[in-house]
Amino acid sequence: QIVPLCEFLSRTNQLPPKPSERDLILGQAETLFRDLYAHMPFKAQLYSDARPLEALQELRQAMSERDLSELEFHTRVLEAFASVRDAHTAYIMPPPFNGAVAFLPFRLGLAKATTNELELFVTRIMPVSQDGGFGHPTFGIGATILRWDGLAAIEAVLEANAVGGNTTARVARGVQRATIRPLSLALPPPPSEETVTLEYRVRGSPKIYSIDVMWGVGVGLGPDRGIPSAAFSMNPAQCAVQYAQQRLWGRPSRSQPSTATGTAASPATAPEISKSDLSVFSALDKVFQFQHAGGVERPDFVRPSELTDGTGRRFAYIRVREFDGNSPLGNAADLQDEFRRILRFMDSKGPDGLVLDLRGNPGGSIDSAEQMLQMLTPVPVEPANFHLVNTPAMRQVLARLKVLQHDGKLRKWLDDDSDPHDPITGGRTISDLSAERARGQAYMGPVVLLVDGFTYSAADIFAGGFADHQIGPILGVGYETGGGGASVWTHSDLLLTLPKVKGVEVAALPSTVSMLVAFLRSSRVRQQRGKFIEDVGVESTIPYEPTFDDVTGTFAGLIRAACEQLAGRPVFRIDVTGPPVLTPEGVSLQITATGVRKLLFSIDGMPLSEADVEPGINTLIAVPGAIRGDREVVLLIEGLTDAASAPVVRTGVVVRQAPEPSAPGQQVESRSEREALPFGRKLPPSLTGLSIGVRARPGVKPPRSGSSRS
Numbered sequence: 001q002i003v004p005l006c007e008f009l010s011r012t013n014q015l016p017p018k019p020s021e022r023d024l025i026l027g028q029a030e031t032l033f034r035d036l037y038a039h040m041p042f043k044a045q046l047y048s049d050a051r052p053l054e055a056l057q058e059l060r061q062a063m064s065e066r067d068l069s070e071l072e073f074h075t076r077v078l079e080a081f082a083s084v085r086d087a088h089t090a091y092i093m094p095p096p097f098n099g100a101v102a103f104l105p106f107r108l109g110l111a112k113a114t115t116n117e118l119e120l121f122v123t124r125i126m127p128v129s130q131d132g133g134f135g136h137p138t139f140g141i142g143a144t145i146l147r148w149d150g151l152a153a154i155e156a157v158l159e160a161n162a163v164g165g166n167t168t169a170r171v172a173r174g175v176q177r178a179t180i181r182p183l184s185l186a187l188p189p190p191p192s193e194e195t196v197t198l199e200y201r202v203r204g205s206p207k208i209y210s211i212d213v214m215w216g217v218g219v220g221l222g223p224d225r226g227i228p229s230a231a232f233s234m235n236p237a238q239c240a241v242q243y244a245q246q247r248l249w250g251r252p253s254r255s256q257p258s259t260a261t262g263t264a265a266s267p268a269t270a271p272e273i274s275k276s277d278l279s280v281f282s283a284l285d286k287v288f289q290f291q292h293a294g295g296v297e298r299p300d301f302v303r304p305s306e307l308t309d310g311t312g313r314r315f316a317y318i319r320v321r322e323f324d325g326n327s328p329l330g331n332a333a334d335l336q337d338e339f340r341r342i343l344r345f346m347d348s349k350g351p352d353g354l355v356l357d358l359r360g361n362p363g364g365s366i367d368s369a370e371q372m373l374q375m376l377t378p379v380p381v382e383p384a385n386f387h388l389v390n391t392p393a394m395r396q397v398l399a400r401l402k403v404l405q406h407d408g409k410l411r412k413w414l415d416d417d418s419d420p421h422d423p424i425t426g427g428r429t430i431s432d433l434s435a436e437r438a439r440g441q442a443y444m445g446p447v448v449l450l451v452d453g454f455t456y457s458a459a460d461i462f463a464g465g466f467a468d469h470q471i472g473p474i475l476g477v478g479y480e481t482g483g484g485g486a487s488v489w490t491h492s493d494l495l496l497t498l499p500k501v502k503g504v505e506v507a508a509l510p511s512t513v514s515m516l517v518a519f520l521r522s523s524r525v526r527q528q529r530g531k532f533i534e535d536v537g538v539e540s541t542i543p544y545e546p547t548f549d550d551v552t553g554t555f556a557g558l559i560r561a562a563c564e565q566l567a568g569r570p571v572f573r574i575d576v577t578g579p580p581v582l583t584p585e586g587v588s589l590q591i592t593a594t595g596v597r598k599l600l601f602s603i604d605g606m607p608l609s610e611a612d613v614e615p616g617i618n619t620l621i622a623v624p625g626a627i628r629g630d631r632e633v634v635l636l637i638e639g640l641t642d643a644a645s646a647p648v649v650r651t652g653v654v655v656r657q658a659p660e661p662s663a664p665g666q667q668v669e670s671r672s673e674r675e676a677l678p679f680g681r682k683l684p685p686s687l688t689g690l691s692i693g694v695r696a697r698p699g700v701k702p703p704r705s706g707s708s709r710s
Contacts (some may be wrong), residue, residue, distance in 0.1 A: 004661055024510065025513060037084075078185075104179040144203075169454075313352040315354070316526060318356055363458035398416060401414055468526045599639055
């Protein structure tokens with residue numbers, strides 16, 4: 001149901017007050033910020049107005065002096081949470097706000113204009129007429145917004161948003177929230193602003209037009225899921241916005257920009273493609289989209305022609321929309337297996353470089369994000385560290401959990417010996433990547449990562465790991481990612497996990513409201529060890545300023561810029577082109593090496609042999625040393641160049657020998673051949689014959705052992 005803003009707000013004024021619930025809500029909010037909020041010591045230093053405890057105390061005082069409506073009470077609680085500028089830490093409003101979204105019938109994008117100045121453009125319109133247009137002769141896609149209710153357009157956008165610790169995040173969210181706001185997590189426009197007055201200019205005309213547009217409220221447009229676990233990192237407001245946009249707009253309208261005459265070309269049509277074709281679509285199509293230089297052209301998506309540079313190089317593109325698969329089996333392994341399948345397919349179709357797109361990714365499972373990161377590099381990934389706030393109350397909680405021999409989510413922090421004056425505890429990891437390391441790298445070509453101000457939470461942590469392990473350049477729409485460095489816990493997580501200790505009163509909230517809190521603060525590793533992602537984000541290696549054609553199209557300019565970055569990067573490969581074959585001496589392998597001259601072979605850290613190879617020549621190599629027993633083992637292969645004495649590339653071939661000695665020439669089962677697709681699907685013919693391999697960068701020196709622990 002869609003109603004005018006004024007009608008929706010009039011309903012909220014009729015809500016009966018619930019004074020018995022207010023003290024409970026305020027008490028729980030105070031407990032979060034005083035005792036449990038991992039960022040609180042840092043927020044107070046960064047922002048002079050980040051004083052949620054004072055705001056809650058002032059609300060208590062106001063309640064004692066006069067009657068507050070339900071709308072005013074909940075709005076002031078929301079404002080207290082918003083003061084810390086943290087999308088992870090939120091108050092979720094009761095109905096009718098929960099599940100409601102305020103919106104204007106268009107969307108905006110910020111891009112560089114012909115004057116080289118940033119301007120605000122209309123990038124989407126809600127189709128209301130039969131031709132898919134807006135039903136207005138001049139206002140449409142491509143219109144430049146000059147003024148917004150009398151304010152300069154950019155100034156109005158920044159006023160629309162209070163969440164975001166860095167400029168890129170604030171601007172990106174401001175552009176979004178100027179036209180769409182999930183009312184369960186954000187303040188609605190005031191009644192005095194139910195109509196927005198815009199001054200705008202259309203392409204090809206100097207004339208300035210004016211239009212009044214009314215806010216509407218869609219009821220029942222909230223996200224279809226919450227934060228599922230305490231090992232999660234997701235921006236709930238961004239999820240709500242994306243879900244609402246999908247419900248309100250469906251497939252984005254990408255008509256040609258409107259002109260002074262109001263004409264527009266009709267969208268391009270394309271033949272229908274079966275969603276079951278896994279060479280075109282993902283088994284988890286809500287999460288993954290992909291394309292390659294020889295792929296099928298699809299409307300409103302990256303074109304195959306954009307993934308080649310005219311020299312014969314073939315590039316690949318994968319978009320990861322989130323790190324929460326919500327698969328039919330409800331298993332995070334499905335997400336990881338599907339990503340590995342797509343990577344290996346892209347390795348054959350776009351071997352010269354991968355554009356990995358995390359723009360707009362609100363986060364998800366931290367473990368899945370770090371497992372997927374490991375698939376991109378031969379270097380053992382060091383997971384991010386996470387810290388609890390080091391308040392007296394938190395130290396009491398950990399001491400009590402230790403007495404109770406807690407073996408759950410906080411077990412790694414029970415022996416923390418941080419100085420009581422430290423703001424946070426020592427760091428501990430959430431993910432165990434040892435199994436994923438043993439599987440080897442899934443994509444061998446160079447990788448460039450795309451990010452923007454909406455790259456948040458688990459996607460922020462992925463980007464930090466990508467930079468810390470020097471996997472490739474980061475091409476950013478803006479100067480940094482969204483700056484969400486934490487594991488977010490629901491109030492229910494706290495209630496189920498934390499023991500009762502004196503002074504820490506975690507009690508059940510009224511069923512109509514909820515709270516989220518950044519409970520574990522993340523920090524980076526390797527050369528950036530000890531640095532935090534929260535507020536700061538991950539810096540773009542190469543900032544990119546989008547053009548008008550980018551924001552009103554499919555960002556073709558950004559994709560071209562990414563491919564240019566890939567074209568100049570060397571590729572090192574070790575391709576095992578057939579299954580391992582058992583011989584009386586050991587194992588024989590067909591190998592084609594690219595960019596390396598010598599291969600080193602080992603099992604469980606024990607060197608077996610080495611062999612010289614000619615780059616680009618398929619060579620049969622015998623690896624002496626029998627493998628006994630029926631357990632799976634990893635035959636580690638490392639490559640050396642003429643210029644480096646340490647390995648610059650490495651891959652692992654997982655083999656399993658039958659219990660009884662095999663006859664000479666018998667093939668040994670390898671994981672690469674028997675890996676199944678998610679949900680029991682069969683591999684289509686176009687995906688067969690993939691080789692195992694790995695890619696590395698010059699100067700990277702991976703460990704010689706087959707595995708490592710964090």
